[in-house]
Amino acid sequence: MAELKDKKHKVAEHAVAEVSKDRHPAESEKRWAETTLAHTLEKAPERPIGAATGVNLDEHGEARYTTISGKPIRRLYTPADLPEDWSYEKYLGYPGEPPFTRGIHATGYRGKLWTMRQFSGFASPEETNERYKFLLAQGGGGLSVAFDLPTLMGYDSDHAMSEGEVGKCGVAIDSLEDMEILFNGIDLEKTTVSMTINSPASVLWAMYLVVAEKQGANWKKVSGTIQNDILKEYIAQKEYIYPPAPSMRLVIDTFEFGSLFTPRFNTISISGYHIREAGSTSLQELAFTVYDGVEYVEWARRRGLDVDEFGPRLSFFFNSHNDFFEEIAKFRAARKIWYRLMKDRFGAKEARTRLMRFHTQTAGVSLTAQQPMNNIARVAIQALAAVMGGTQSLHTDSYDEALALPTAEAVQIALRTQQIVAYESGVAQTIDPLAGSYFVERMTLDMENGAFDYFDKLDAMGGMVKAIEKGYPQKEIAEASYQFQRATEAKEKITVGSNDFVVEEQSPSILYIDETVARHQSEKLKSLRGRRDNKEVRRRLDALKKAAAQEPTAGTNGKISPANTMPFIIDAVRAYATVGEICSALREVYGTYEENAFA
Amino acid sequence: MATEQKIRVLVAKPGLDGHDRGAKVIARALRDAGMEVIYTGLRQTPEMIVNAALQEDVDVIGLSILSGAHNAIVPRVVDLLKQNKMDDVLLLVGGIIPDQDVEGLKKSGVSGIFQPGTPMDDIVQFIREHVKPRGVAA
Known part of the structure; x- marks a missing residue:
């Protein structure tokens, strides 16, 4: 005793x-x-x-x-x-003003709510087009295209590597013809569209711009986002085709093209989402993502681009996980860090270059296959964190996504969750309501300091491309993911319905995609190749290869670099060259990338 | 050699999907459990996987598939294993496999299917219980 x-x-x-x-x-x-x-x-x-x-x-x-x-x-x-020299002016400031900790708009969500943008795509372009019309009719404010794996990897639906994958994880797009079907009846001058496409981003973007043009839309007015973030592919999601250097060149080509021709289009969405999904911590997600942003700016400046020209079109994409306050601190810190970097490291002069705009998606990895309805509660908490963190747009996951691509019913609940946060909870009425919380401010500072510690390490390695080649971020993430898994298995971290509070249950009904999509796409490809002018396609692909092989220089007199690949890709797309053909042409010039597999 | 031979496992990522978090976590867990683990890396065709299994003389193949391509990929791996007289290799599949596909995959020759939320220990136990003794007669 x-x-x-x-x-x-x-x-x-x-x-x-x-x-x-x-x-x-x-x-x-x-x-x-x-x-x-x-x-x-x-x-x-x-x-x-x-x-x-x-x-x-x-x-x-x-x-x-x-x-x-x-x-x-x-x-x-x-x-x-809080630091002993803490003061409101020094550490926080006002919304719409540096360092933007409290948000980028002086009126928060009062002037404009976040865009409710549901990521969606499955099977054929015909079926996805129907889902888009459904989402827009339900009050979704923008679209977000999920492509299938063959499209993400630059293969046509009839390629041997595509077997079993066509239309499974997203919509299958092979040519301009498919893109026309995908956006049939959707006004691209009025609807903002985000496209999750990376290695072949310039190809799908070219298709999008040509469809918009055919609809009569003005490129200067078309707005949307291509993800186009190849660095996080090497780090986390692993959908890369070419080696890092030529991949970065393609990205910078889109920056240059976009600043001149599509001033309202975000030519990149620098993404932490996939880094987090791969198992990183919240801080790693923040640090690696923002530092990816640094790397893109460095490469663009080396091309001779002016940070105030392309900088305003850089956008970000974060994950919103279960740990409510940690996530809010991450979002708040992100804006402040980007402001500091753009101002101090890159000497950006324009206010709009220094402010970070970001999209958020709730954490797919947090969803459980067990008792899937519980995911609705998780998504609500995560959505709330994203909104309290001041996101510009939001995707809420559907409860059945640990099992399959979501059903229409599950998607509707996910969208309704955002609407309940927006219209019923009251949290959108006042700006950054958690500011001044000792806890949230301390966490925000810890995030900021922790990120700069990572930046020092990454600078010392010679930048992100070098760090990736060393496997540094990959190993950091793998370690964090293994530690979390161990903690979960030891029940040190509880996942309700999965490692605790478990019940016997029946399998729910899910969206099931079979092989008819692959056959349908292959038939369309065969017919297209029979109809189009194949000599012209060949000629345009050769012109693209020639440009791609040249070292791009800075454009002069308001023109882009003569070797910029974008105009050549657009030409090829207009002649109905396929995604696979264009990516093959670039593969011939650049080769392909294999990572050093470690586990 | 008096010491017991280590169980040799090939962890493979077939198909185009690059989500390798699960494959890596499992590879590390099996290694921590005392097994010899070879990880193939991404985008392996069934031919590459069975070749690697043959060359590395493994007892177990673990396929990680999240993309929905399992019905196209797994039967081809099974066929190649049969052609190479490697029927004694324990074939496991982990990832997002809808319940409605589980029975068919098992019938085709998959010994164990591990869906999301399976504890790593369960997989370790399953391998220990089901792996076939190797090279006893040889």
Whole structure:
């Protein structure tokens, strides 16, 4: 009994000592710790959430609390957690003004709600076109195209590598003809469209612009986003075709083309989403993504582009995971970090170059195949975090996405979740409502400082392309993902319905895509190749190869570089060259990339 | 050699999908459980996978498939294993496999299918219980 009392006393001692460690608590807080807190801890020790092992224990063997990323958090945050020189003006500022911690609009969501943009695409362009019309009719504000794996990898539907994959993870697009079907009856001057396409981004973007033109739309007015973020492909999602250097060249070609011809189109969406899905922590997602942004700016400047010309068209894309406050801190820190980098590192002069706009998607990886309806609650929490973090647009995942591509019913609930956050919860009425929270401000600062620590490491490696070649971000992510999996299996981290609160259940009905899509696409390709002028296609592909083989130089007199690949790709697309043919032409020039597989 | 031979496992990512989080986590878990693990890397055709399995003389092949291409890929791996008289190799599939496909894949020759949320320990146990003793007669 004496021993037990002794142990309890030690708990309180640690706790009281912790209050002053690396902090500057007021006398009142110290008094609170020594009396009220110590008394409570002696009566009732804290209990970890999840098994009392591993990540849930501190160095004294007492309960420890961590975010989903494994970052320890305190039981209480007070003014003692903010820097001693903390002031509102110095650290926060006002929305719409530097450093944009509180958001990029002076009126928050009052002037314009975030765009509710549901990522969608499956089977054939005909079927996806119907789903788009359904989404727009339900009040979705924009579209977001999910392509199937053959399209993402630059193969036509009838290529041997495409077997079994056509239309499974997204919509199959082989040629301009498919793109025309995909957007049939959808006004591309009025609808903003985001396209998740990376290695073949310039090809699909060219198809999009040609369809818009055929509809009579003005390129200067067309707005939307291509993901076009090849760096995160090497880091996380692994849908790459060519080696890093020529891939970066293709990206910079789109920046240059876009600044001149499509001033309202975001030519890149620098994405942390996939980095997080691959198992990174929240901080790694933030740091690697923003540093990818740094790498793109460095490469564009080397081409001779002016940061204030292309900078405003850089957009970002983050994940919103379950750990509510950690995510909000990440979003707030992201804007501030980008502002600092653009201003100090790159000398951007224009205000719109210095502000970060981002899209958010709820965390697919957090969804469980077990008791899938529970995912609706997870998505609601994640959506709320994204909105409290000030996102410009949002995709909410459907509850059945751990099982298959979503059904129309599941998609509708996901969209309704956003609408409930927007129209019922009241959170969109006031700007950055969590500002000034000691906890949120401390977390935001930790995110910012942690990201700059990563930037120092990445700078020392010679930039992101070099770091990728060393496998550095890949290994950091793999380690974090393994640690989380271990914590989950030890029940140190609880996933409701999956490793705790488990029940027997029946399998739900899901969207099932069979091989008829592959046959349908292959027949269309055969017919197209029979109808089009194949000599002309060949000629335009050869012209593209010639341009691609040249080293691009900076454009002059308001013109783009003569070797910029975009105009040549657009020419090829107009002649109905397919995605596979155009990517093959570029493969011949650039070769393909194989990563050093490690596990 | 008095020590017991380590179980040799080929972890493979067939198809075009690059989502390798699961494959890597499993590879590491099996290695931590004392097995010899060879990871193929991405975008392996059935031919490449069976060749690697043959060359590495593995006891187990674990395929990680999330893209929905399992019905096209898995039967081809099974056929190639039969052609190469490697029927004794334990074939496992992990990833997003709809319930309605599980029975068919098992009938075709897959020993174990592990859907999302399967604990790593369950997979380790399954391999230990089902792996066929190797090279006893040889």
